[in-house]
Amino acid sequence: MKFGLGQPIRRREDVRFLKGEGRYVDDIHAAGDLHAYFLRSPAGHARIASLDVSAAREAEGVRLVLTWAEIEGRLNPLTNDFPLESTGEGVEPAKPVAMPHLARERVRFVGQPVAMIVAETLAQARDAAELIELDLEELPVVVGQREALEPGAPQLHDEAPGNLSYDWGMGDAEATDAAFARAAKTVSVEVVNNRIVVASLEPRAARIGWDGARWEIHAGTQGSHNLRGKLARQLGVDAGTIRVLTPDVGGGFGMKLQAHPEDALIAIGARDLGAVIRWTADRSEAFLSDAQGRDLLTLAEGAFDADGKVLAMRFRSVSNLGAYYSTFGAAIHTFFSVPISGGMYDVPVWRHEVKGAFTNTVPTDAYRGAGRPEMIHITEQLMETAARAFGADRAEFRKRNLITSDQTPYTNHGGCVFDSADPARNVDDATAAADWAGFEARRAEAAARGKLAGIAAVYYFERTGGGPAESALMDVKPDGEITLAVGTQSTGQGHETVWPQIVHEELGVDPMKIRLLAGDSDVLTAVGGTGGSRSLIMASRVLMLAAKDVVDKAMDGASALLEAARADIEYSVEDGGRFRIKGTDRSVTLFEAAGQMGGVQGLGEVNDRVATFPNGCHVAEVELDPETGAVEITRYSIADDFGKIVNPLLVEGQVHGGLVQGAGQVMGEVMVFDPDTAQPLSGTFMDYRMPRASDFPPISFKLNEIPCTTNPLGVKGCGEAGAVGAIPALALAIQDALLAAGVEAAAPPFTPVRVWSYLNAA
Incomplete structure (x- = not known):
């Protein structure tokens, strides 16, 4: 059919976007709308000695000022929406830590809301915030997750002794240990998944009115009903009293699914005043208050027989949850992602143990892939280390250990059922497109130009849908x-x-x-x-x-x-x-x-939870400049299995977007906090390096249609897959180039100064 499935139809919505006719929350306004502004904590950890808002209340145009004293008992706090239960003797379930909408007694991260000011104009609200007298008695801070769990670390919550949120695991520990004991070779590697800012093009925004019986809310969200349900719980009201309308949304990436304090506070203000209140975060607020992503440290170990076949994998991770739980923060590096540990490799047994730590940083949550990119990055770092230990071709070593099409349906130890897959086909197609066999000649040619070349082939899979x-x-x-x-x-x-x-x-x-x-x-x-x-x-x-x-x-x-x-x-x-x-x-x-x-x-x-499992092979090739530390991506090849394809043009666009976000994490994006003060050191785009179009070469992209059996169309999700594959592919390609120069251990993000430092230290 001319416009049916499989046709590369261009996006019809792009016409209005390119003409400036998109309609976002900030475009919706009317005469009489009031404006909200939030006073945020300037300290990473402090006791509130005094908070005087009297002058702000008297300021020109100010209609309302809320602090904890005014909302106490009116809002249910923000809590962990995914309680983890104990998974065995000696482990700890998620602790009952809750975040107040406005700071109560203590602030625990820079950017935590302390007061909300509502005025007739935004300028008036900002000016009034300057009149608030906030006296803070600063306390010791901790920003790293491993440091937070050490004895004597500053304590954030009485409900979580030792800053431990949870101690959770999956897999057969006894069988895994036995496999390691009989292995011909074991390897291990430390893996860093650095913290990143979501940085959606459209910041968080809301316009909320109260008509005497019901709230009408315009919000940039990933689900009108999701926001309605979260607000109903926070406000303690029936969901029927809330109507949420979502116009165009300029990017979400998981962050706009999560509960943040501002929406419920604006709703309270709108009801108190019987008015419409609007708020759009500025970019600085987004850096300080949007739920952030990743931030996972892992020790990965692998056990192999004499032929290089994997016998077992073992992982020990520590997740940085930030100062409080975000909505799904406790689930991201546990329930959502641990089941894909080990990737699509034929791993007989495994064990993954994860601890969650509270720190004086912005809470973390889902970000494009919601933990799955982290797990595939960990797995691929381990497989790369093993391939080198065996002196094997790195692509062939992966094929040796991947499941085969004849093994499907294959159930891994995390309960994922791969109903359709042909990994070897994807590896062959991606490495052929990348001219894997000709790389050493290109490495030598790059060396003649004074450059260091590196290459990596990785295999990913994603759990989507349901x-x-x-x-x-x-x-x-x-x-x-x-x-x-x-x-x-x-x-x-x-x-x-x-x-x-x-x-x-x-x-x-x-x-x-x-x-x-x-x-x-x-x-x-x-x-x-x-x-x-x-x-x-x-x-x-x-x-x-x-x-x-x-x-x-x-x-x-x-x-x-x-x-x-x-x-x-x-x-x-x-x-x-x-x-x-x-x-x-x-x-x-x-x-x-x-x-x-x-x-x-x-x-x-x-109403069901049947998942699909897109998968594929990414091959990345890079060149490093030893004099500047600059990284250039010279080639990138992908072979993907997304099942039946509805619109190949849009699928390719989704993969490109995911690839760019994954590359951002590897090549420059990192949220850094001062270890002594918990002040953000990369809190603007002057310090936080976003990827640019000029960073990327033309991308070789092939789709292998292997329909799945779990939905009528045979489709598999594609929105996050690019990021899942790109992170390990680019990280390992850069590490390959560094290894050739004698750098034994290096971790992302590979900013020019870090690459230069690694090379000079070597």
Whole structure:
């Protein structure tokens, strides 16, 4: 079909974006809107000796000032939404630490909200904040997770002695230890997954009004219903008293799924004043208060037989949770990601133990991949170390240990069921495209130019999709338009293009007659939002069900117009969506049939947690300049398996975006805190190095369609995969170049000064 599945249709929404016609939260305003501003802690750890807001309350234009004293008992605190239960004797479940919306008695990280000021203009609110007298008695700080767990470290919470949030693990410890005892060779490596800032193009924003009975909230979020549910819990109200509308969203990456203090505070202010209050974070606030990503330290160990086949893997990790839990912070490096430890390798037994630590830093949570990029990075660092220990070709060593297509369905020790996969095919395709065999000649040529070249091939897999519930409402209007409401909302993925493609495939209707509605928590009930690369997997299913429901209901209208029994009528997609009397040329369109009934609505709903497992091979090649430490990516090749492809153009774009974010983590992005004061040292784009278009060469990209069996279309999620593969590929390529110069151990981020320092130390 011209606009159906598999067609590389350009994103229709890009036309309005490029013309400046996107509509984000900050574009929605009206006369009389008030403005919120937050006074934030300037200290990393301190006792609040006094807080005097009296002058601020009297300042020009100020309508409201809230501190902890005014909200005590009015808001339920921010808590861990994913309590980890004990997994055996001697381990610790997640401790009951909660974050107040405004600091109470103590501040525990720079940027923690202390007061909210609401004024007629933003300038007035800022000026009033300058009048607040905040007296802090500074306390000792700790910013590193391992240091936080050492005896004598500054204590953050009475509820978490020793700053330990949890001590959790999966896998068979006894069998793993036994495998290490009989191994012909064992290897180990320390792996750093550095802390990063989400830095979405559109900062967090909200516009909240109260009409006397109900809140109306415009917010840039990854799910209107998710935000509604979180706010209902914080406000202690029925979810029906809240309506959340989500317009265009300029990037989410996991951060905009999480609960932050500002939204509920603005909601309280709007109710107190009976007014509309708006707030958009500035970039400095985003650096200080958005949930951040990664920050995991790991000791990885592998046991191998004499032929280099893996016998067991063992991991010990420490996760930096920040000063408090973010929504899913405790789950990111445990339940969400530990099951993929060991990658798609045929690992007989493994054990992964993780401790969570509280520190005087911004809380951490999901960031594009939600722990899975960290686990694949760890696994690939270990496989690289093992391949070198055996003196083996690094790509062939991986093929030796990867599962094969004949082994599917294959269940790993984390419970992941690989129903369809052909890793060897992806490795062969990616290494062929990269000219893996010709690299040594290119290394020598680079050396002749005074450059250090490096290469790496890695294999990744992702766990995507699954629950919770999802739904779609399809409204066929007599005027010839179909509107769609789907719970999984776009934060830049191209839903306005892809969802009509799926509906076109099911109904045959011109995609340009299909319009996607903005997020609205009043329209649907059972939805899960956008996250975990679930959108296509879940939306395709509910759209197909909704289309089927539409055809079934519109059949009555067709029956009346054609004066024929339902059993004598068939629906033809190929004819552009027409009901036809079988064996005749008498027909009516879907819109005519729907018009006979005054319009037709179809509903599709699912509620399950069946996952998909995209996978593939990334090959990265780099050159380093020893004089400056600059890193150049010279080649990049990918072979991916995303199952059935709906729109290859958008899939490639998603992979490119993920690759760039992964490269950012490896080549420059890192959030650094002063160990003595917990002050952020990379809190602006002057100090925090974002990736640039000029950093990347043309990317060789191949799709191997190996449909999965767990959803009707056979699709696998692709939104986060680029980051999962790029982090280890680029890190190991740079380490390969450094190793050739005598640098034995090096960890990301590989900024020019760090690379230069490594080379000079060697």
